[in-house]
Amino acid sequence: MGGILAKQLTSAGLKVVALERGPALKTAEYAQRDSISYIARPDQLEGVRHEPRIFRTRATQSGNLRYGTSPFNVLGGSMLLWTGQASRFMPGDFKLYSNEVASGLADRAGVDLRGYDVVDWPIGYDDMEPYYERFEWEFGVAGVAGMNPFAGPRRKPYPLPPLKMTARMQLFGEAAKRLGYHPFIGPAAVTSEPYRPPAPYDTRIPERPACVYCGHCNHYGCHVNAKASTLHTAIPVALQTGNLDLRTNCKVAAISTDDKGVATGVQYFDSEGRLQKQRARVVILSAFVFEHVRLLLLSKGDGKRFKKGLANSSGLVGKCFFGHGDMRVYRLFDNFIINGFIGSGRQPCESMTSTATISITPLWVLFAAVP
Amino acid sequence: MTFYFCPLYGRTIRVNIVKMKSQSSREYRGERLQALTVRQARFIDAIAGRILPATDTPGAIEAGAVFYIDRSHAGPYAHLLSRYARGLRALDKHAKSLFVASFEKLSGEQQDSVLGDLESGKIAELRDGEAFFELLRTHVLEGVFGEPSYGSNRDMIGWKLVGFPGQQWGYPETYINKVVDLPPVTWEGLPKKPGQS
Numbered sequence: 416m417g418g419i420l421a422k423q424l425t426s427a428g429l430k431v432v433a434l435e436r437g438p439a440l441k442t443a444e445y446a447q448r449d450s451i452s453y454i455a456r457p458d459q460l461e462g463v464r465h466e467p468r469i470f471r472t473r474a475t476q477s478g479n480l481r482y483g484t485s486p487f488n489v490l491g492g493s494m495l496l497w498t499g500q501a502s503r504f505m506p507g508d509f510k511l512y513s514n515e516v517a518s519g520l521a522d523r524a525g526v527d528l529r530g531y532d533v534v535d536w537p538i539g540y541d542d543m544e545p546y547y548e549r550f551e552w553e554f555g556v557a558g559v560a561g562m563n564p565f566a567g568p569r570r571k572p573y574p575l576p577p578l579k580m581t582a583r584m585q586l587f588g589e590a591a592k593r594l595g596y597h598p599f600i601g602p603a604a605v606t607s608e609p610y611r612p613p614a615p616y617d618t619r620i621p622e623r624p625a626c627v628y629c630g631h632c633n634h635y636g637c638h639v640n641a642k643a644s645t646l647h648t649a650i651p652v653a654l655q656t657g658n659l660d661l662r663t664n665c666k667v668a669a670i671s672t673d674d675k676g677v678a679t680g681v682q683y684f685d686s687e688g689r690l691q692k693q694r695a696r697v698v699i700l701s702a703f704v705f706e707h708v709r710l711l712l713l714s715k716g717d718g719k720r721f722k723k724g725l726a727n728s729s730g731l732v733g734k735c736f737f738g739h740g741d742m743r744v745y746r747l748f749d750n751f752i753i754n755g756f757i758g759s760g761r762q763p764c765e766s767m768t769s770t771a772t773i774s775i776t777p778l779w780v781l782f783a784a785v786p
Numbered sequence: 787m788t789f790y791f792c793p794l795y796g797r798t799i800r801v802n803i804v805k806m807k808s809q810s811s812r813e814y815r816g817e818r819l820q821a822l823t824v825r826q827a828r829f830i831d832a833i834a835g836r837i838l839p840a841t842d843t844p845g846a847i848e849a850g851a852v853f854y855i856d857r858s859h860a861g862p863y864a865h866l867l868s869r870y871a872r873g874l875r876a877l878d879k880h881a882k883s884l885f886v887a888s889f890e891k892l893s894g895e896q897q898d899s900v901l902g903d904l905e906s907g908k909i910a911e912l913r914d915g916e917a918f919f920e921l922l923r924t925h926v927l928e929g930v931f932g933e934p935s936y937g938s939n940r941d942m943i944g945w946k947l948v949g950f951p952g953q954q955w956g957y958p959e960t961y962i963n964k965v966v967d968l969p970p971v972t973w974e975g976l977p978k979k980p981g982q983s
Contacts, residue, residue: 448953451932455924459862582962627956639956754961756950 417701418491418645418653422617425658432693433659434683436666436702437462437489445495446636453496453634458482462489468705484634486703490663491646493703498633499642499759501556501604503547506540506567532735540567551602553617554643555610558602578607578626581758582751604643605632605759619652630756642759662686670698670714670725678725708733817853820860821867827852829874832890834926836897844943846930854929854938863925869918876912877904934972942970955979 417433424431438461445462447453457463466488469478487493507514512535515521521528548571550556557575577600584600591598611622626641640647653659664686671680671692680694700707711732712724724732812819814827822830834846859867881889881900889897903909905919912918929938931945939945945952952970 449933449935451928451936455928455932456862579960580962581960585962628960629954629956752949752961752963752965754949754964754966757957757960757966 418649421653422649425653425656431659433661434665435490435663439490439663446638448631448635457484462487494644495636499604501602505565509536509539553612554604555606556602556604557607559600562599564597575607578759582753606641620648626759630758672716819856822856837926846926849930849943850938850940851926851929854936855925857937873918880909945970
């Protein structure tokens with residue numbers, strides 16, 4: 416998101432310093448479709464090895480260090496390796512508390528929500544709609560408007576026709592229809608044709624070629640630049656304005672504040688490891704949620720004014736994370752050749768009720784085919 | 787036999803000088819080993835042959851999984867070498883206690899029963915036997931199906947086994963219920979466009 420913000424702010428005439436903790440990689444350095452490096456042992460990758468994670472559901476559990484390519488600490492971040500799933504929230508998603516808790520739905524379904532803080536968003540689908548549209552048309556999202564019966568209204572269709580049907584999509588779609596569901600092609604931020612944003616969207620973004628269906632979207636980089644990333648769109652445009660001072664291999668250590676408690680800049684380690692200061696009128700965090708939590712909690716301010724960290728008078732910084740939850744089913748078909756390694760990463764054939772999504776997104780994991 | 791004055795003990799002691807084989811002479815199946823001993827390589831190769839045996843199609847031995855494991859242990863898996871050594875020693879001891887011969891000399895069924903004991907944690911001497919089995923299995927499969935540049939998946943045996951045509955630039959169509967007729971390819975770096983050298 417830093418790339419998008421850099422583009423918007425520099426284009427408005429503001430001078431922006433962007434501090435990226437990792438290096439700027441060339442395509443050949445991140446688009447190798449190497450399952451050993453990216454799946455089996457990603458701890459060797461430069462963008463991964465500095466940030467192991469520990470996952471625990473209770474503080475009393477011991478944690479094992481885990482290494483994964485999300486977040487990916489290089490210029491462009493994990494958007495280089497994402498699946499390209501570009502779904503909008505449905506209108507009801509913004510009103511989860513009203514629709515599913517206050518309405519009694521969760522109770523009737525026997526869901527135990529103790530310890531969960533479910534609240535409605537302070538904004539709604541209508542507030543977001545123009546920005547969804549802007550993302551879809553600037554980054555090139557392929558899809559079919561109107562196919563999802565539960566989707567929110569939209570002013571414009573998708574800028575790109577849907578990606579090609581694959582075996583999994585076909586099987587899933589036919590089965591879903593037979594069961595009475597409404598399968599639809601899920602939107603993918605992957606070009607189905609050569610694409611360049613038309614006016615009134617940002618026409619400075621260079622044209623990108625169409626997807627070649629190599630099947631390696633998720634966890635891997637795109638060797639043709641069909642999958643949307645800021646590295647090849649927003650960031651070069653921002654640099655061309657002349658207002659962006661992009662510094663790679665610079666790790667922000669803390670946010671500085673003045674005696675009034677206003678953010679005045681950051682302290683960071685430059686590429687030589689020396690601690691530097693950077694003043695700014697506005698400090699923006701766009702380093703993914705984990706780094707935001709760390710920086711906010713560590714930045715105690717002048718004279719430890721903010722004992723609980725910045726922006727944390729509520730005590731909620733670092734709490735109430737919402738992640739991806741999925742269940743995966745693998746099935747071997749005796750009489751049908753799936754060729755699951757072909758397709759865009761987002762092999763989108765989805766079926767929804769108003770509250771749940773069942774979809775086929777092929778995380779093409781190398782060993783899934785081994786019986 | 788040589789005699790040395792050992793300052794630590796203040797006495798002259800007898801010492802057997804064992805001539806260590808130099809690293810360059812460790813060869814297995816005609817290839818230089820980088821981390822494993824020849825004995826370990828032979829052992830792991832036999833294990834690999836039970837985890838993914840050859841049938842009417844080649845298996846982990848033919849794919850050279852042992853060489854992936856060897857090269858990995860000279861690099862990112864170097865910290866696992868002592869665990870491997872410990873696990874293999876316990877496995878060998880267990881094989882000898884059951885069948886009075888070392889693992890490599892046993893029949894396939896005998897080897898499977900030894901590995902089965904490892905897999906179910908029945909080797910008393912190895913507390914983390916189940917985890918070690920999983921590690922072995924994972925590494926063998928990484929070797930069989932991973933990028934050939936890491937040392938295994940020789941002749942793309944692993945990929946051919948599962949019908950994966952390797953690192954294609956892309957596909958002209960989505961081959962729904964059709965065999966992919968493209969010859970499998972491998973690459974060092976980015977995939978190459980058709981016709982690109």
